[in-house]
Amino acid sequence: MAYFTAVLSPEGSGDDRDWRSVDIDLEAGSPDELGDALRGAVDDDDVPVLAVLEREDEWFALVRTDGGVDVRVFVSDAVAAADSAYAPLFAELPPAAAVVGEDGAEGGAGASEPDEDEVPATRPEPPVVEDVWAGDPELLTDLGCPAEVLVRLAGSGADPSAATVEIGEVLGFADVLESLR
Incomplete structure (x- = not known):
């Protein structure tokens, strides 16, 4: 089964927000290690950086950092993700x-x-x-995607790519995400 990863960052704010892809290779590791890599990918420490991870037909995860703020993670299926190459990223999340x-x-x-x-x-x-989701379902609330959307998509058993596209439609990065596939 294949993985899909994308790193995105918004430019602007509110309705004028445009998302761009950030060129970075996501290595499996701890949240702090991934956070350092995400922070280093943008020039402005206050700009949020969002990593989108998908494991084909199994789960999706979102990893976010904003400057000095701790890394926040949400994974749709912590049980399945625990057996993945990205397992260290989810190891500190509350158990499923x-x-x-x-x-x-x-x-x-x-x-x-x-x-x-x-x-x-x-x-x-x-x-x-x-x-079986785990992590912070509110990590995108301030950007316009309520926690209820993440929890609903995680519980629906939706295809991970369809779920991340729906999240992208809510936040305005669906086109950028699809162009990276």
Whole structure:
């Protein structure tokens, strides 16, 4: 499966904001290492820099830095991203949600199974899978993309490239993103 990466930075503000691509190779590493690379890619430390990462058919991630501000990250599927080349970037994010069974106990590989002699009186409900996104869903709010959009796209199971294009349409960088593909 292939990765797609793009680094973008806005010029101007508000409705007059134009996005441009920034030529930088994204190396897998910690958020601080990636933040240093993003900061070094633009001349103005106060300008936000946004890295868009996609793993074909699996997940998308957004990494943002603004000058001296800490790097902020959002990933649509922390479980899948943990097995990727970019795993160090997501290692410090809160853990992904667990699968929760009907009794409220966490399930998964270590969950206990009922004894063979036990026959359930009713058919058990399928487990509820909580959201698996992680990070800061508000990292684009001040630019015009509400947290609800990121969370909805992460939970919808949308194709990662379609999700990032939708985010790009909200913020105005969809054309630039598509030109980089």
